[in-house]
Amino acid sequence: MKIYFVVKEPSERTVNHYVESLGMALQKQGCEVVYGRQRLWTAEVQECDIVHFQWPEFIFRPCTESDVARMKNRLEWLRAHGIRIFCTCHNLKPHSRKDETIRQLYDVLYNHADTIVHLGQYSCELLRTQYPNARHVVVPHHIYNNVLTFAVSQQEARQRLHLPQDKKIILCFGKFRNGQERNFVLNLKIQCNHSPLFGRGAGGEALFLMPGFYRETLHTWNPKKFVNRLYHTLRYKLMGIQFNNEVIPDDLMQCYYCAADVVLIQRLDILNSGNLPMAFAAGRVVVGPDVGNVGQILRETGNFTFDPQQAESAVEALHAALRTSSKGEENKVYAAKHWSTEMTAKKMLEYYETN
Numbered sequence: 001m002k003i004y005f006v007v008k009e010p011s012e013r014t015v016n017h018y019v020e021s022l023g024m025a026l027q028k029q030g031c032e033v034v035y036g037r038q039r040l041w042t043a044e045v046q047e048c049d050i051v052h053f054q055w056p057e058f059i060f061r062p063c064t065e066s067d068v069a070r071m072k073n074r075l076e077w078l079r080a081h082g083i084r085i086f087c088t089c090h091n092l093k094p095h096s097r098k099d100e101t102i103r104q105l106y107d108v109l110y111n112h113a114d115t116i117v118h119l120g121q122y123s124c125e126l127l128r129t130q131y132p133n134a135r136h137v138v139v140p141h142h143i144y145n146n147v148l149t150f151a152v153s154q155q156e157a158r159q160r161l162h163l164p165q166d167k168k169i170i171l172c173f174g175k176f177r178n179g180q181e182r183n184f185v186l187n188l189k190i191q192c193n194h195s196p197l198f199g200r201g202a203g204g205e206a207l208f209l210m211p212g213f214y215r216e217t218l219h220t221w222n223p224k225k226f227v228n229r230l231y232h233t234l235r236y237k238l239m240g241i242q243f244n245n246e247v248i249p250d251d252l253m254q255c256y257y258c259a260a261d262v263v264l265i266q267r268l269d270i271l272n273s274g275n276l277p278m279a280f281a282a283g284r285v286v287v288g289p290d291v292g293n294v295g296q297i298l299r300e301t302g303n304f305t306f307d308p309q310q311a312e313s314a315v316e317a318l319h320a321a322l323r324t325s326s327k328g329e330e331n332k333v334y335a336a337k338h339w340s341t342e343m344t345a346k347k348m349l350e351y352y353e354t355n
Contacts, residue, residue, distance in 0.1 A: 001030075001031050001032070001049045001050070001349075001352060001353070002031070002032040002033075002034070002047055002048045002049050002050070003023075003026060003031050003032070003033045003034070003048070003049070003050045003052060003352065004033075004034050004035075004039060004040075004045065004048040004050065004051050004052065005019050005023060005033065005034070005035050005052050005054060006036075006037060006039075006040055006051060006052065006053045006054065006059065007019050007035055007036070007037070007054050007055070007058070008035075008036070008037065008058060009035070009036045009037060009038065016274070017144045017147050017148065017274075018054070018090075018141070018142075018144075018274065019035070019054060020147065021142065021144045021145075021146050021147045021341050022142065022341065022344065022345055022348070023035065024146055024147070024341075025142075025146060025341045025342050025344070025345030026345045026348070026349060028342075028345075029345055029346065029349055031349065031352075034048070037058075037059060040059075040074065041074070045078070045083070046081060046083070048083060049083065049084065049352070050083070050084050050085075050086055050352050051078055051083055051084070051085050051086070052085075052086040052087075052088070053085070053086065053087045053088070053109055053113075054087075054088050054090065055090055055091075056087075056102065056105045056106050056109050057102050057105070059071070059105070060105070062099070063099060063101045063102050063105055064101060065101055065104075067101070067105070068101055068104045068105050068108055071105060071108055071109070072108050072112070075108065075109070075112035076112065079112065079114075084114045084115070084352075084355075085109075085112060085113045085114050085115075086113065086114065086115045086116075086117060086351075086352075087109050087110060087113040087115075087116050087117065088116075088117040088118075088119070089116055089117065089118050089119070089123050089127060089271070090119070090271070090272055091270075091271050091272065092123065092126075092127075092271050093106065110127065110130075110131045110134065111131060111133070113131070113134045114134065114135065114355075115134060115135045115136075115137060115351060116131060116134045116135070116136050116137075117137055117138075117139050117348070117351070118136060118137065118138045118139070118293070119138070119139070119140060119141045119271075119272045119293055120138065120140070120271075120272065120292070120293025120294075120296055120297055121138055121293070121296060122271075122292055122293045122295075122296045123271055123272075123292065123293055124136050124137075124138050135351075135355075137351050139344055139347050139348050139351070140277075140338065140339050140344060141272060141274065141276070141277045141339065141344075142277065142339050142340065142341040142343075142344035142345075143277045143278065143280065143281040143335045143336075143339045143340060143341065144277075144278070144281070144341060145281065145336075145340055145341050145342075146341045146342075147250070148250060148253075148254060148278070148281065149254065150254050150257055150258055150278075150281050150282040150283070151254075152254060152255055152258045153258065154258055154259060156258075157254075157255040157256075157258035157259035158259045160252075160255050161252075161255055161256065161259055163207070163209070163259055164207065167206070167207040168206045168207065168261050168262075168322050169206070169207045169208075169209050169259060169260045169261050169262075170192075170206055170207070170208050170209065170260065170261070170262050170263075170264050170318060170322075171209045171210075171256055171257065171259070171260035171262070171263045171264065171279075171284075172185055172208065172209070172210045172212075172213070172263075172264050172265075172266045173211065173212065173253070173256055173257070173263065173275055173278075174212050174266075174274075174275055175212040175215050176210070176212060176213050176214065176215075176266065177267075180268060181266050181267065181268060182213065182214070182236075184266065184268060184308075184311065184314075185208065185210065185213075185264075185266050186239070186241075187311050188311055188314050188315065188318075189206075189208045191311060191312070191315050192206050192208075192315055192318060192319075193206070195315055195319070206318070206322070209242075209256065209259070209260060210241060210242070210243060211242075211243060211244045211248055211256060212243065212244065212248075213236065213241055213242075213243035214232060214233065214236055214241070214243045214245075215243075215244075215245055216229045216232065216233070216245070217229070217245050218230060218233065254282070257278060257279060257281075257282035257284060258282055260282075260284055261284070261285070261322060262284065262285045262286070262287055262318060262321045262322055263275060263278075263279035263282075263284045263285070263286050263287070264286075264287045264288070264314075264318065265286065265287070265288030265289065265294060267288075267289060267294075268289055268291075268308040269291065269308070270288075270289060270291060270292050270294055271291075271292035271293055271294070272292065272293050272294065273288065273294050276288065276294060276297060276298070277335060277339055279331070280301075280331040280332060280334065280335035280339070281332065281335050281336075281339075282332070283328045283329055283331060283332035284328050284331065285303060285304070285321045285322075285324055285327045285328045285331065286298060286303045286304070286321075286331065287303070287304045287305070287306065287314070287317045287318055287321045288303075288304075288305060288306075289305065289306060289307075289308045290305035290306065290307060290308075291308060301331065301334060302327065302330070303321070303327065303331070304317040304318075304320055304321045305317060
């Protein structure tokens with residue numbers, strides 16, 4: 001069976017391991033796997049049994065109405081030639097690109113998909129009513145165990161990152177997408193530092209580790225953007241926030257997770273999060289918003305959720321998470337049992353092979 005993942009070209013660097021690790025596992029199970037965007041428009045696509053879309057917003061950059069019409073025609077052509085179409089529902093809408101044509105592209109893909117793959121039951125139930133002609137299946141987000149190990153100890157990870165050994169560390173990993181997320185976590189940080197739940201004095205304050213807090217560089221030819229970026233860069237540094245403007249390599253990324261006591265998913269409006277399975281794989285407790293698949297999975301696994309509109313509920317959730325002693329190890333065992341890349345690939349292959 002030949003599987004075609006419609007994603008960035010192999011020559012384009014990407015930090016998202018979802019497709020890479022899944023493809024490797026499918027290859028071990030006897031599939032041929034190819035990647036890229038251009039193959040979709042060539043005769044080579046006829047060699048594929050499955051065309052599997054992931055993030056629609058990266059197919060056209062930018063996307064025009066004629067591109068949406070072109071995609072619709074191509075999807076109809078694929079179906080007419082017996083090529084089955086899969087779409088994975090990573091998000092209900094684009095993260096940051098608000099162009100209406102991207103939303104139309106999502107709709108066209110979902111309306112023409114034979115199967116829509118969901119990473120949780122929440123989106124499965126939600127989209128089943130909107131797109132009744134597709135088969136809706138749940139295949140959990142895997143833990144990248146064929147590319148990431150999270151084998152470093154907490155002490156060693158903190159030494160490598162120059163972090164204190166006596167602090168409780170809360171990790172917010174990944175790029176903060178907007179000022180709303182940054183303000184939420186900043187206010188949460190302040191409330192935790194002054195909350196009697198956390199205590200005060202030496203070692204009493206929780207340390208928030210936020211490597212992706214602010215990713216804007218000062219390099220720009222736009223004077224207004226330069227002033228705005230300079231203001232925020234200085235503002236955050238004066239507030240004691242350490243952030244990294246560069247992509248973090250895999251070995252350091254694993255150190256961040258292993259150094260933490262709790263992983264906080266800072267998204268306020270989210271469906272899925274790769275931080276959740278990675279935190280489980282690292283054996284860490286997770287706190288996240290009670291929304292989408294994220295909230296449902298955290299509740300079902302006994303982790304901790306908060307109301308995105310109530311910062312106080314996040315303070316309480318963090319406090320409860322920091323007090324638990326065994327949940328992190330339970331998460332690690334659960335992830336290995338239910339979310340291994342091999343198990344995910346096997347389940348995906350079963351759906352590829354059946355109508």
